Amino acid sequence: MSNPLPTATILGYPRIGENRELKRALESYWADRSSADDLRTAAAQVRRTTRQRLTALGLDAEAAAIPSDFAYYDQVLTTAIQVGAVPARFGIEPSDAPLSLDEEFRLARGDADTPPLELTKWFDTNYHYLVPEISPQTPLRHIPGAAAVSELREALAEGVLTRPVLVGPVTLLLLSKPENPGDPAPLERLDDLVAVYAAWLAELAAAGATWVQLDEPALVADTWDVPAEQVTAAAEQAYRRLAGATDRPSLLVAAPYGELRENFAALTGTGVEAIGIDLVHGALPADLDAAATADVTVVAGVVDGHNVWRTDLDRATALLQQVRERAGQVSVGTATSLLHVPHTTAVEDGLSDQLRSWLAFAHEKVTEVRTLARGLAGEDVSVELSAARAALADRAQADGVSRTQVRDRVAAVTPEDTHRADYTDRVEAQRALGLPDLPTTTIGSFPQTTELRQARARLRTGELTQAEYEQVIRDEIARVIALQEELGLDVLVHGEPERNDMVQYFAEHLDGFAVTQHGWVQSYGSRCTRPSLLWGDVSRPAPITPAWSGYAASLTDKPVKGMLTGPVTILAWSFVRDDLPVPEVAQQVALALRDEIADLEAAGIRVVQVDEPALRELLPLRREDHRAYVDWSVGAFRLATGGAAADTQVHTHLCYSEFGEVIDAINGLDADVTSIEAARSAMEVVPELAAAKFSRGLGPGVYDIHSPRVPSTEEIAGLLRLADGALARGQLWVNPDCGLKTRGYEETVAALTNLVAAARQVRAEH
Numbered sequence: 001m002s003n004p005l006p007t008a009t010i011l012g013y014p015r016i017g018e019n020r021e022l023k024r025a026l027e028s029y030w031a032d033r034s035s036a037d038d039l040r041t042a043a044a045q046v047r048r049t050t051r052q053r054l055t056a057l058g059l060d061a062e063a064a065a066i067p068s069d070f071a072y073y074d075q076v077l078t079t080a081i082q083v084g085a086v087p088a089r090f091g092i093e094p095s096d097a098p099l100s101l102d103e104e105f106r107l108a109r110g111d112a113d114t115p116p117l118e119l120t121k122w123f124d125t126n127y128h129y130l131v132p133e134i135s136p137q138t139p140l141r142h143i144p145g146a147a148a149v150s151e152l153r154e155a156l157a158e159g160v161l162t163r164p165v166l167v168g169p170v171t172l173l174l175l176s177k178p179e180n181p182g183d184p185a186p187l188e189r190l191d192d193l194v195a196v197y198a199a200w201l202a203e204l205a206a207a208g209a210t211w212v213q214l215d216e217p218a219l220v221a222d223t224w225d226v227p228a229e230q231v232t233a234a235a236e237q238a239y240r241r242l243a244g245a246t247d248r249p250s251l252l253v254a255a256p257y258g259e260l261r262e263n264f265a266a267l268t269g270t271g272v273e274a275i276g277i278d279l280v281h282g283a284l285p286a287d288l289d290a291a292a293t294a295d296v297t298v299v300a301g302v303v304d305g306h307n308v309w310r311t312d313l314d315r316a317t318a319l320l321q322q323v324r325e326r327a328g329q330v331s332v333g334t335a336t337s338l339l340h341v342p343h344t345t346a347v348e349d350g351l352s353d354q355l356r357s358w359l360a361f362a363h364e365k366v367t368e369v370r371t372l373a374r375g376l377a378g379e380d381v382s383v384e385l386s387a388a389r390a391a392l393a394d395r396a397q398a399d400g401v402s403r404t405q406v407r408d409r410v411a412a413v414t415p416e417d418t419h420r421a422d423y424t425d426r427v428e429a430q431r432a433l434g435l436p437d438l439p440t441t442t443i444g445s446f447p448q449t450t451e452l453r454q455a456r457a458r459l460r461t462g463e464l465t466q467a468e469y470e471q472v473i474r475d476e477i478a479r480v481i482a483l484q485e486e487l488g489l490d491v492l493v494h495g496e497p498e499r500n501d502m503v504q505y506f507a508e509h510l511d512g513f514a515v516t517q518h519g520w521v522q523s524y525g526s527r528c529t530r531p532s533l534l535w536g537d538v539s540r541p542a543p544i545t546p547a548w549s550g551y552a553a554s555l556t557d558k559p560v561k562g563m564l565t566g567p568v569t570i571l572a573w574s575f576v577r578d579d580l581p582v583p584e585v586a587q588q589v590a591l592a593l594r595d596e597i598a599d600l601e602a603a604g605i606r607v608v609q610v611d612e613p614a615l616r617e618l619l620p621l622r623r624e625d626h627r628a629y630v631d632w633s634v635g636a637f638r639l640a641t642g643g644a645a646a647d648t649q650v651h652t653h654l655c656y657s658e659f660g661e662v663i664d665a666i667n668g669l670d671a672d673v674t675s676i677e678a679a680r681s682a683m684e685v686v687p688e689l690a691a692a693k694f695s696r697g698l699g700p701g702v703y704d705i706h707s708p709r710v711p712s713t714e715e716i717a718g719l720l721r722l723a724d725g726a727l728a729r730g731q732l733w734v735n736p737d738c739g740l741k742t743r744g745y746e747e748t749v750a751a752l753t754n755l756v757a758a759a760r761q762v763r764a765e766h
Contacts, residue, residue: 008372083200251272252274276299417639420641477555
C-alpha cells in the first residue's frame, strides 16, 4: 500500500471546542452580535486547537492519523450540501459555489417562511442529524472547493496532513427521505451520488489528501425500508466504483455502532484499503481472514467512543492480537467517533480522585489508543496496563457500586407492580380534571432566562443563600403560572426553573450518580449537554420535586403537571455503568421514580408527566434485538408509573424518533396521554399510530421549538386538522414538539398565543 495507515488513529473528535467556543460563536452570529468572518475565525481556531491537541497526544501529524470532521451544525448536513442535496423548497438556486453560512443555517433552522430540515437521532446515540431530502430532480453534483477540501488545505498550510471525513454515500442515502410524497427511495440515486463522490475524491487527492474516511454506520443496521441484501449490494456497487477510480486517496470505510457481519466480507472485496470495525458494540467478523487475502488494513475499534469508562487494556490487547493474527494489517482505533464524549477528565476537579481514575474522556481515550498501538508494536507498556488493571479493580470494589438494599428491592419486583387500572376506568376517574375537548398544554420547561442562570451561578459562589435562591425560583414559578393562565392553556406546568437539565437535575438528587462541571457533549448544532455519570446502584434518598409542583398548584385552580424524567431517558442521556446489565440499572431508576410519583400524589398533584424523549434512542440497530429492548424499556416505565392511582393522569413525552419503529413500545407504555414530536414531519406519524389502533390520548407537536420561527395560527390549525382527521374523537391534545427551555420569552409567548387560538378555532369546528 503506497500510503500505509498509521498504527494509531481515531474516527472523530469533539468539534464544539474545549470551552464550547464554537457554540458561543454560533449563537453570537445567530443573534447578530458578530459577523460571518468572526464565526469563520472562531471555527478555524477550534480546528487548529484540535489538530494541535491530537498531535501533542501522539497521533501522527504527517500520516493522516488525525481526522478532519468539522461541521458548523451537523456532519450529515455538511456532507449533503457539499453534494448539492438542497431541497427545492428553500429556493436556493443550484450553483457550483458552496452554500453561504446563512444558506446552510436556513436548512438547519428554517426561517419565517420555510420550516427547517427534519431533525432526528443519529443511530443509537444522543446526537441528532438533519435529514436530507432527495428527489429524482435533486441536482446532485460535485461542488469544487467545498468544506472538506478547504479544511484539508488549511491543515496542510500548518504542517498537518489530516484525513477528511465524509458521510459515506450509502449511509447518506439511507438516512435521507424523499423530498416529495411519492418520490422513490433516495437509494435509487446511488449511481448519481457515487459519481459525485468520485469527483470529490479526485479533488481531495489533488489537494494533497492521502487518506479519506467514509463513514458507513448504516451498514451495521438492518432496520431500513429496503432489504439487507439490497444494502449490501449498494455498498459493493458504490465502493467497487470508488476504489476503481484513478487519482484518488486511499479509502478507510468506517462502520461504527455495531457489527458489520456479512458487510465486512462484501467491503473487503471492493478494493478499499481499510475498514474500521466496532469491537466494543460488536464481535470479530466471521470473515475477518478475508482482510488478509484482500490486503485490507483493519482499524480495530477497541476503545469505546460512546461511553466514558476506562478501557480494559488487557481485553483490548487480546482482541488486537486476534485481529493481527487473522487479518494481518491492523491499526488501533476508537469504536466510534469521540464526538459523543467530553474533552478531558483533567478539568473535572469537582469529581473525587477515585471516580476520576475510572474515567477516560476524549483526550484520555486517544492516550489509550496510543498505548495499545505501542504495545502491539512490541513496546513496553506494562506500567500503563498495570494502572488500568488497578483502576478496574478499585471500581469493582468501591462503596456504593453494589448496595444490598437496592439489589433486594429489584429482585422483589413482580409483574403486578407494572400494571395500573384498565384505561377505560382511568378515563372515567380522570374526568374530574374538567378538561375541554382538544386540551392545551406545554411539554414542561419554559425559557431559562439569564436571571435564572445567574442565580444558579451566584448560589454556587455563595453570593446567594439557599433561601434567597429558592425565592428566585418561587418568583419565576409564579410568573410562569400567571402567564399560562393569561394565555389560556388548560393544563399548566411550573416551568422547571430549578432545573439546569432534565437528567442532571435528577442525577444530582439520586444516589449512584455524579455530575461533571465541564463534561459538555454536542447534541445538535450549538446545543450541548452534560451527561451525568451513573456509576453505582441507584436510590432516592429524599423527595425531589413535590415541593415545587405543589407550590405551583397552590397558585391556580387549573391542573398542574408534576414533571419527571423517565428511566430510559435518564439512562440514555447519562454515561451508564458498563458493569451491570442495563435492564437492571433501569429497574433501579424506575423504583426511585415510583417513590417520587407517590410523593407527588400525596402533595395533591393529579397529572404527572414522565418524559421519555429518548425511548427510540437505545433501540438496537438489529431487528432481532428489538423485542428484548421493548420488553425492558417499557417494563421500566411501567414499573415507575405502575403505582399511580386511577385518577392520576400519567403523561409521557417522546421526541426525535422514527416512531414507526417503536409503535409497539409507545402503546405498551400505557400512558394516559402521549405527546410526540411531529411538526417537522407534518404529522406523518399520526396515521401510523392510528393504523396501529393507538387509542389513548395523543399530543402530536404542532410547532417545532428547535427553530426560532413562530408558526401562524392557521399553520397550527392546519396541522391539528390533519391529526384530528386521523384520530378518534377526544384523543387529540394540543402542545409544542418539546420543552421551551432553549427559546426566548418573546417567541414563546407569540407561538403559544397562536397555539391556543388554533386549538379554539378547531374546537369550534366540531
